[in-house]
Amino acid sequence: MDVSNAQSPIEPKSLLIHNLGFRLSMPANRNMRICLKDCVIPTGCGPQGKAPVFVPRGTQVGVNFGAMQRDKDVWGEDADHFRPERWEGMKLGWHYIPFSGGPRICPCQ
Ligand code: HEM
Numbered sequence: 001m002d003v004s005n006a007q008s009p010i011e012p013k014s015l016l017i018h019n020l021g022f023r024l025s026m027p028a029n030r031n032m033r034i035c036l037k038d039c040v041i042p043t044g045c046g047p048q049g050k051a052p053v054f055v056p057r058g059t060q061v062g063v064n065f066g067a068m069q070r071d072k073d074v075w076g077e078d079a080d081h082f083r084p085e086r087w088e089g090m091k092l093g094w095h096y097i098p099f100s101g102g103p104r105i106c107p108c109q
Contacts, residue, residue: 026098035059
């Protein structure tokens, strides 16, 4: 992860702690969308969660940021622990979404 954003007045170590805080306790805990057309999410179904998921038009899809950001499968057994150094060298991705993601990501992140 690039925490040394040249435009940010915040020092990198503060950003690590900021990320840590928003991972464990995010102001926006959930998000929801309504599917506008039939689609297939590549993984998430089946006993191992690796099979595609068909999502028909009109389905309400909820995302629980809090559960995702404490998921031990993603963050490891110490997922609930205060360990800012876990962010060093980490690339931000869909495992960390306190500001959501994609085209509607919070512009103020
Ligand atoms: C800790 C502070 C903040 C958090 C955690 C946060 C989080 C979020 C999240 C999760 C979304 C996505 C909502 C969705 O897709 O349904 C969002 C969208 C948005 N946020 Fe923030 N936000 C924060 C601060 C702010 C501030 C200070 C502003 C403006 C001054 C702002 C403006 C917006 C706007 C305009 C959107 C809509 C973007 C779009 O739909 O294209 N946010 N924010």
